[in-house]
Amino acid sequence: AQSVTQPDIHITVSEGASLELRCNYSYGATPYLFWYVQSPGQGLQLLLKYFSGDTLVQGIKGFEAEFKRSQSSFNLRKPSVHWSDAAEYFCAVGAYTSGTYKYIFGTGTRLKVLA
């Protein structure tokens, strides 16, 4: 069965520091992978996506993620965190089922940024 694991429930970093959020997935075929961000009281915003091709993908807000098939990982990175990045981050895998892609979400990582 498909699954997504985000091993870090909470992460705290100082503003200006680098960030890496971990995501591991389980899926039998080549996965479609996504990172979403949810600010308090807001809906989900797509940060970036991987379908195929270059394994390093660039997203919005200075985020990037690297797909590593051998490790079944799709970790999100940012070289320098801003206070406005404090939010909850969800990794998701798109599983093709019955003619569409159903998304399976990880449990999320809540990011806190210290001034």
Add this chain to the structure above:
Amino acid sequence: SAVISQKPSRDICQRGTSLTIQCQVDSQVTMMFWYRQQPGQSLTLIATANQGSEATYESGFVIDKFPISRPNLTFSTLTVSNMSPEDSSIYLCSVEGVDRFQYFGPGTRLTVT
């Protein structure tokens, strides 16, 4: 990308009552989805709503509790029936765009007392 709105944005309801949540998208889409996000938890897919056919429910969700309508290609409703405090959640709709990505609405925050 698609622009999605939901009504209401939040509501407080008494147990035993029902609430209908509306989802409107600014373009015609084939697939719409309804998710539940319980407090402090991740998103769980409730059902997939394809225009012109019955919604397809995920394991653990039934039509009697969460009836869905999909009258046209830009609109869907989700009803949370006979509510209990355990139904307190954020309910989100999403649509599959032409690029095959899912775009999410802002969510409806439901509190059941």
